[in-house]
Amino acid sequence: MSPAERLSALRAELARQGVDGVLVPRSDAHLGEYVPASAERLAWLTGFTGSAGLAVVLPDRAALFTDGRYTTQAAQQTDPALWERRHVTEEPPADWLKAHAAGKRVGYDPWLHAEAGLKRLEASGATLVPLDSNPVDAVWTEGRPAPPAAPASPHPLEHAGRPAAEKREEAAAALRDANEDAAVLADAHSVAWLLNIRGADLDHTPLVLAFALLRADGTAELFLDPVRVPPETRAHLGNGVAVRPPDALPDALRSLAGRRVRVDAESTPAWFARTLRDAGAVIVPGDDPCRLPRARKNAAEQEGARNAHRRDAVALARFLAWFARAAPGGRETEMGAAERLLAFRREVPLFRGESFPAISGAGEHAAVIHYRATPETDRRIGADECYLIDSGGQYLDGTTDVTRTLWTGPGEAPSELRERYTRVLRGHLALSALRFPRGAAGPHLDAIARVPLWDAGLDYDHGTGHGVGSFLSVHEGPAAFSRAAKPVPIEPGMILSDEPGFYLPGRYGIRIENLLLVREAEEKLPDQAKPFLLFETLTLAPYERRLIEPAMLTPAERERVDAYHGRVLAEVAPACDADTADWLREACAPL
Structure with missing residues (x-):
């Protein structure tokens, strides 16, 4: 069926079930971010393949709600004649329902929605009706994958x-x-x-x-x-x-x-x-009684995370050294580069797979925050442009997630690009170096990474960081660096990402990401009245020197970059082959 036929078939099923509309979330019965192929109802119906979204279908109109990570992607993947595209925070679903569905019966699958989310929608004036069977399932009858059946x-x-x-x-x-x-x-x-x-x-x-x-x-x-x-x-x-x-x-x-x-x-x-x-x-x-204890990694999980990142760093170094040699020729593609990195990771002990599909985007594709290269969109990585690679590995002892924005060369990066990369880097460094009182939560710290961009009137439309599991999900709650996150205090043992960015649609995207382990600050300052925490950086991969504008860095920031690069060289180079180690020495040289 075509997208229009799918929507038409769904509307016919809604009429059969006696409701005026339906909510179609991107979720399964466990309400997780990632779902099996058999539960990809939203993608089947709309064409949108992002990891978060909600469709609302009425007899005469339909809307797709996504957050700032996916606004560009939703516009690319859905038909505007069928779907209104809405930003989930700027125009929440409840507001849209109030305007277009007040007094109407809107069905939902009670296995796919949390009660808290439904309560927020009830304020719209629509009557929410739990359905005994999912109407999308009734019309998705061709080519639907079987449910997963792997052993525990x-x-x-x-x-x-x-x-x-x-x-x-x-x-x-x-x-x-x-x-x-x-x-x-x-x-x-x-x-x-x-x-x-x-x-x-x-x-x-x-x-x-x-x-x-x-x-x-x-x-x-x-x-x-x-x-x-x-x-x-x-x-x-x-x-x-x-x-x-x-x-x-x-x-x-x-x-x-x-x-x-x-x-x-x-x-x-x-x-x-x-x-x-x-x-x-x-x-x-x-609260789920396991959620917070799961986020506070125990000593074995913390050491496992360190070890996994050290091994992962070797694969990253091999990839970055290869990319530095190959990219100026303009012969590599987005999908080919991602496959090369995956091949390096496959050689790492305890590797069990990617922690998410790699985001491998060059030029304008890097501006799509969660871009995913497909055979239809895959393009060559040209010389003298930005290339963004966001990827991670699942290891038996830990989960990794790292983003680097690279300059393909061989020419010099434009001053605008260097200026904006350096602002992103300054925010990234500021958060990683932060020393903060126990009790502070992610929403309190999110702005730290944005200040250098705000100084220039710039921003990014996603959170600054998310929690990461231990050989579990690369996105783990309950803590996050985000204005939209719940104010859950950050605690020792948590692992969070530090990933500010900047995106200019149609031209380029910049993101720099390391994972941080929360630790007690052992040194106590003279007037300190309460416990303080700090971050230990787990990720070990050099920043892109050709995109750094050293004159924009304070002496303390330059020292942080040099110290980090010194650590990367000391911990990673001994485990690398000679060619990669030589490249690392150049990439990690003092600014």
């Missing part, structure tokens, strides 16, 4: 750092302290972390897509097809974890009648709360 596998203790039984008891103690009997775990990341299991249900995130119930006595039920739990995984789970088929979930929830059950309204499908209420359970709103 144990995550070794040497990498997890703590036994699953210990984690369960700690989380259960939190439930007991709150006088709660159980907690629903719908986030597959929490299930994976709590039970020390991993899987292959998603392309770039090692998850098994499962639900769990954690009880206050420390026992848990894992809802997953028993066929997908091989004997070694059952032995790993131990006697405290019962494996149940997914169709046992409704009865398990009904068995909680009269019990106090914690449900995270932001990360749990609305179906759970509805089922529990119907059963007579008492729903206690609260």
Whole structure:
């Protein structure tokens, strides 16, 4: 079916189900950022392939809502005759619904929406109707991929750092302290972390897509097809974890009648709360009990992250040295360059795959914040232009994510480009060098990286950084450097990205990204009245010297760049081949 035919078929199905419209989010039943191919309903319907978005379909109009990362991409991938494109913060879906759907019945799949999100939409005046079956599923009948069915596998203790039984008891103690009997775990990341299991249900995130119930006595039920739990995984789970088929979930929830059950309204499908209420359970709103402990990496996970980044740095150095030689010839393509980096990473011990599809964009494509090269868009990387490569690896002991913006040469970069790259670099350095009081949250620190751009009237339309998991998702909550993030205090052990940027549509894009590990500041200043924190930089890759304007850097900033490059050279070069080490010595020379 063509895009127009798909939209027409969906509208016919809505009429059959007796509703005036429908919400189509980019999510699955676990509400994660990444979904299996079988759950890519939004992409199938609209053509938009970004990792966040919401479509609203009415009989006479339809809108696609995306954030600032995807405005350009949405415009490129969707038909304006079919879809209105809207910025999700500048014109929220609730406002659009109020203008166009007040008084109408708008359906939704209760497995694909959190209650908190639905409550925000109810203010629109539209009547939100939970549907028994998803209308997109009714019309997506051709070429739909099968649901994932990979087995669950144990995550070794040497990498997890703590036994699953210990984690369960700690989380259960939190439930007991709150006088709660159980907690629903719908986030597959929490299930994976709590039970020390991993899987292959998603392309770039090692998850098994499962639900769990954690009880206050420390026992848990894992809802997953028993066929997908091989004997070694059952032995790993131990006697405290019962494996149940997914169709046992409704009865398990009904068995909680009269019990106090914690449900995270932001990360749990609305179906759970509805089922529990119907059963007579008492729903206690609260955070997923695994989310914050998962973000605070233990000592083994921290050391694993350091080790993974050191090994990843060798692959990065090999790629950057190769690119420096190959790019001026103008023969390489965006997809070819990304494949070359992946080939280098495949040679790294403990590598299990990319942590997300590499963003490999040259020139105007680099200005598309989450650009993804396809055979249709792939182009040659020309001489004397900007090239942005944002990529990462999944290793058994850690997850990496790094962005570098490169000048292809052989000529000199224009002064405008150097000036803007240097402003981005200054903001990146300022955040990484920050020393801040415990209790500060991501929204409080986001502006630190923007000040050099703001000084010139410039900005970027995305958060400055996100949390990163430990052989889990490259995007992990609850903390983030973002004006839109919840004010969750940053705590020791968290890993966050530091990635300011600047994008000039149609011409170029700049982003510089390192991962930072939060640590206690051991040195106490004379008048310091409370604990302070600082960042340890995990990523080890040189900045693009040809895009740095040294005259714009303060002496302290120059010293930071030189010190960082000195560290990269000392830690990475000894593990590299001779040619790469020679390139590193030149790339890391003092400014």
